[in-house]
Amino acid sequence: MQLSVNGQSRDLELDNRTTLLDALREHLGLIGSKKGCDHGQCGACTVLLDGRRTNACLVLAVTCAGREVATIEGLAGPDGLHPVQQAFVEHDGFQCGYCTPGQIMSAVGMLEEFERGWPSAVTGEVQPAGLTAPEIRERMSGNLCRCGAYVGILAALTDVASRS
Amino acid sequence: MKPFRYARPGGVAEAVRSGAEQPGSRFLAGGTNLVDLMKLGVERPDLVVDVGGLGLDEIVVDSGGGLRIGANVRNSDLAVHPAVRRELPMLSQALLSGASGQLRNQATAAGNLLQRTRCVYFQDVSKPCNKREPGSGCPARQGDHRNLAVLGGSAACIATHPSDFAVALAAADAEVAVTGPAGERTLRLDELYLLPGEHPERETSLAPGDLITAIVVPPLPFGTTSAYRKVRDRASYAFAVASVAAAIDVTDGVVRDVRIALGAVAPKPWRAHRAEDALRGLEPTASAFRAAVEAELSVAEPLPDNAFKLPLTANVVVSVLSDLTGASR
Ligand SMILES: Cc1cc2nc3c(=O)[nH]c(=O)nc-3n(C[C@H](O)[C@H](O)[C@H](O)COP(=O)(O)OP(=O)(O)OC[C@H]3O[C@@H](n4cnc5c(N)ncnc54)[C@H](O)[C@@H]3O)c2cc1C
Ligand code: SF4
Ligand code: FES
Ligand code: FES
Numbered sequence: 115m116q117l118s119v120n121g122q123s124r125d126l127e128l129d130n131r132t133t134l135l136d137a138l139r140e141h142l143g144l145i146g147s148k149k150g151c152d153h154g155q156c157g158a159c160t161v162l163l164d165g166r167r168t169n170a171c172l173v174l175a176v177t178c179a180g181r182e183v184a185t186i187e188g189l190a191g192p193d194g195l196h197p198v199q200q201a202f203v204e205h206d207g208f209q210c211g212y213c214t215p216g217q218i219m220s221a222v223g224m225l226e227e228f229e230r231g232w233p234s235a236v237t238g239e240v241q242p243a244g245l246t247a248p249e250i251r252e253r254m255s256g257n258l259c260r261c262g263a264y265v266g267i268l269a270a271l272t273d274v275a276s277r278s
Numbered sequence: 279m280k281p282f283r284y285a286r287p288g289g290v291a292e293a294v295r296s297g298a299e300q301p302g303s304r305f306l307a308g309g310t311n312l313v314d315l316m317k318l319g320v321e322r323p324d325l326v327v328d329v330g331g332l333g334l335d336e337i338v339v340d341s342g343g344g345l346r347i348g349a350n351v352r353n354s355d356l357a358v359h360p361a362v363r364r365e366l367p368m369l370s371q372a373l374l375s376g377a378s379g380q381l382r383n384q385a386t387a388a389g390n391l392l393q394r395t396r397c398v399y400f401q402d403v404s405k406p407c408n409k410r411e412p413g414s415g416c417p418a419r420q421g422d423h424r425n426l427a428v429l430g431g432s433a434a435c436i437a438t439h440p441s442d443f444a445v446a447l448a449a450a451d452a453e454v455a456v457t458g459p460a461g462e463r464t465l466r467l468d469e470l471y472l473l474p475g476e477h478p479e480r481e482t483s484l485a486p487g488d489l490i491t492a493i494v495v496p497p498l499p500f501g502t503t504s505a506y507r508k509v510r511d512r513a514s515y516a517f518a519v520a521s522v523a524a525a526i527d528v529t530d531g532v533v534r535d536v537r538i539a540l541g542a543v544a545p546k547p548w549r550a551h552r553a554e555d556a557l558r559g560l561e562p563t564a565s566a567f568r569a570a571v572e573a574e575l576s577v578a579e580p581l582p583d584n585a586f587k588l589p590l591t592a593n594v595v596v597s598v599l600s601d602l603t604g605a606s607r
Contacts, residue, residue, distance in 0.1 A: 235514065
C-alpha cells in the first residue's frame with residue numbers, strides 16, 4: 115500500500131493487522147510517535163490524520179491509504195522549530211520526553227480546533243477569545259504525562275496561544 | 279491479534295452483503311473500540327468490513343429542528359455543529375464529555391452507540407464472562423462491580439453501557455435507520471438495545487449484515503432547555519460513574535413535559551419513564567425532582583460496591599433539573 119507521511123508518499127507491504135503507529139515506527143523508522151498504552155488511553159501516539167489529531171495506535175494502517183499523515187518528524191520547518199516545539203523547550207514542557215511528541219502533535223491539532231471555533235466540555239455558550247487554563251487542560255486531557263510535566267506544558271501552550 | 283480478511287465495500291448494499299455472508303464479520307468505522315478489542319482478543323472477526331469509505335457522514339437539520347446524523351459523522355463534528363448546540367445542547371455536551379479530543383476526531387456516531395461494555399472481566403480473556411463466553415459465569419457480582427449496573431441487570435450479567443452520547447439520544451427519543459439483508463427499517467433506541475436476561479451475549483437486535491446508516495432525532499421543541507451532566511473519577515478523559523441527560527418544559531408554573539435518561543447505571547441508556555410520569559403536572563421543585571427520581575430508582579438492585587450510584591444519580595438528576603428550571607435546591 116501507499117502511505118503519505120509528512121508530504122512524502124511511501125510504499126509499504128503490511129500485514130493488515132498493523133496499526134498506523136506500528137507502520138510508522140517499525141516499518142518506516144519514524145520512531146518519534148511513541149507507544150505508551152497501545153489502547154487509546156495515553157495520547158503518546160498522537161499524529162495528525164488528514165489534519166486532525168488522532169491516536170495512531172487504534173487506527174489500522176490499511177485504512178490510511180490515500181490519507182495524509184503528519185508526525186512530529188515533519189513538524190519543524192526549514193527555519194527551525196515549530197512554535198509549539200519552541201515553547202515546550204522554553205517552558206520546560208517535558209521531563210523524560212516520552213509523552214512529548216504526542217503532546218506536541220496533540221497541541222498543534224488542538225490549537226487548530228480552537229481556531230475553528232470548536233467548543234470543549236468547559237466552554238459555556240460563548241467561547242472565550244483566548245485559550246484559558248481550564249480550556250487548555252480540558253482540550254489536552256487526552257495526553258497523559260507520567261512525569262507530571264503538566265505545569266510546563268500548560269505554560270508552553272498558554273504562551274503559544276497568546277502569540278497566535 | 280487474530281488474522282482477518284479486510285474488505286472495503288463500494289456501497290451500502292455491498293457492505294450489507296459482505297457482513298451477512300460471513301458470520302464472524304465486523305463493520306469497522308473509527309476503530310477506536312473494535313481495534314482495541316481485537317488487540318485484547320475479545321473481538322476475533324474473520325472479516326473486517328471497513329465502512330469508512332461509504333460516506334454516510336452528513337448532518338441534515340430539518341425545518342422543525344429534527345436531525346438526521348449520518349452513521350459515520352465523527353463525534354467531534356457532531357458535537358460542535360451549531361444546530362446541535364442550539365437545538366439539543368445535551369447532545370453536544372454528552373459528546374464533548376466523552377473520551378478525548380483525539381478519540382472524538384476518530385470515533386463515529388454509529389460506532390459510539392455500538393461500543394462494548396468496559397466491564398474489566400469482559401475485556402480480559404483469561405477470565406470467565408457470560409457476555410464474552412456464554413455460560414462461563416460472571417465474576418463481577420462477587421468481584422469488581424463498582425462501575426456496573428444497578429438497573430436492568432440479570433443474574434447472568436450486570437454490565438453497563440459506557441456511551442455518553444447514547445444517553446442523550448435516549449432522552450431525545452432517537453431512532454436508528456438500519457439497512458439489512460431484508461431491507462431498511464428504523465429502530466427506537468429501546469428496540470436497538472436488549473437487556474441481558476439469560477443472553478448477555480446478545481446486546482442489540484441487529485443481525486449479521488445490519489448496518490446503521492443514520493441516527494434520526496425527532497424535533498424536541500424544549501430541547502433547547504436540556505443538559506447532560508457526567509460524574510467521573512477524574513475531571514476529564516474518563517468514563518461516567520453516573521450521568522444524566524434531561525430536557526424539561528415548564529409552562530405556567532408546572533412541568534408540562536420532561537425527558538430524563540440515566541447513564542452508567544444499566545446495560546443500556548436508561549430512560550427514566552417512571553420519573554417523567556411522576557413529574558408531569560407538578561410544580562418544578564427540588565423535592566418533586568427528588569421524589570420522581572427516587573420512584574425510578576426504587577426498582578434498582580444495587581450490590582455492595584455500586585450502591586453509591588443510587589444517591590449519586592438522584593443528586594445529579596435533582597441538580598440538573600434544578601439548574602434547567604431555576605428551582606432552588
Ligand atoms: C481511552 C478511551 C476512553 C473513552 N472514553 C469514553 C467516554 O468517556 N465516553 C464515551 O461515550 N465513550 C468513550 N470511549 C469510547 C469511544 O467513544 C468509542 O470507542 C467510539 O465512540 C467508537 O466509535 P468508532 O467509530 O471508533 O467505532 P468502531 O470501533 O469502529 O466500532 C464499534 C462497534 O460498532 C460497530 N459499528 C460501527 N459502525 C457501524 C455501523 N454503521 N453499523 C453497524 N455497526 C457498526 C462495529 O462493528 C463495532 O462492533 C472511550 C474510548 C477509549 C479508547
Ligand atoms: S457483568 Fe457481564 S460483562 Fe461483566 S463479567 Fe459479568 S457477564 Fe461479563
Ligand atoms: S499509545 Fe496510543 S494512546 Fe497510548
Ligand atoms: S515528560 Fe515524561 S511522560 Fe511526559
